[in-house]
Amino acid sequence: MCAAEARSPFCLEGLDLTGIPAAGPAGVEARIVTGTAVLRIMPFHGQAAAAGAALAPFGFTTLPAMGRFAEEGENRLAWAAGNCWHLISPRPAPALEQELKQALAGLAAVSSAGGGFLRLQISGTAACALMAKGCVLDLDRIEPGRSAVSLMAHTKLHLHRRADMGFDLLIPASHAASFWEWLAMSAAEFGLAVQTTAAAALEDRAPAPAALSA
Structure with a gap:
């Protein structure tokens, strides 16, 4: 487009x-x-490292440190204050949200900013x-x-x-x-x-x- x-x-x-x-x-x-999807990622207690590693299908292996963001391909992963990160992508939000929830099951809460x-x-x-x-x-x-x-x-x-x-x-x-x-x-x-x-x-x-x- x-x-x-x-x-x-x-x-x-x-x-x-x-x-x-x-x-x-x-x-x-x-x-x-x-056309930007913004998904919130909030790791459960003690699961931040595991949640970062589970993001490998999206191009990331760690959650960026406080005050930083990283980019890989079409995706951006950014610290968004406290225990929250944003995954920002041009991909359709519903499908991306489902994939992210599957990858982070038991590790983090995932929600869409719509x-x-x-x-x-x-x-x-x-x-x-x-x-x-x-x-x-x-x-x-x-x-x-x-x-x-x-x-x-x-x-x-x-x-x-x-x-x-x-x-x-x-x-x-x-x-x-x-x-x-x-x-x-x-x-x-x-x-x-x-x-x-x-x-x-x-x-x-x-x-x-x-x-x-x-």
């Missing part, structure tokens, strides 16, 4: 998603990623400047490969830093509209380019990054 074929999610329906022109190339690029998150990728030369306007974290301390649960623009979200100028955000769908309004207003000085892309198309365009060690 190409970017033009992906539909904007329901949580942004009715909002202006056309972006903001700039004199030159836009300093901020916002990619709305649709449509509970808006996935938004922020990149561009002014990405850090934009993020700093609303994020309470010191972004200089969050290197690529790290994740954090934090407040940004009065919204509690899950942040993954993919590159020096690239961030992946999981935003609660119930706060997506207000977050988008903040984003458009805050990015106005830099110029904002907007695309909507299916998660599967992201995998088609780029090679899978190597998994990060814990």
Whole structure:
């Protein structure tokens, strides 16, 4: 599926998603990623190591350490605060959930976030400047490969830093509209380019990054 074929999610329906022109190339690029499954993994007491090893069919052998994420093929595994990790994938959620429950039977509780998150990728030369306007974290301390649960623009979200100028955000769908309004207003000085892309198309365009060690 190409970017033009992906539909904007329901949580942004009715909002202006056309972006903001700039004199030159836009300093901020916002990619709305649709078709993303987010599954919560919560290991039972004393079973974290075994649960990580049981994820081998998905490309992982350990759960990432606190504040980190790893990628393998189409899947991303990210620490998501406390005793919780997210498996993020472009695969259909129902089938993926069943496979994950079978792999982690007796080791961890598994549940689907369904449509509970808006996935938004922020990149561009002014990405850090934009993020700093609303994020309470010191972004200089969050290197690529790290994740954090934090407040940004009065919204509690899950942040993954993919590159020096690239961030992946999981935003609660119930706060997506207000977050988008903040984003458009805050990015106005830099110029904002907007695309909507299916998660599967992201995998088609780029090679899978190597998994990060814990």
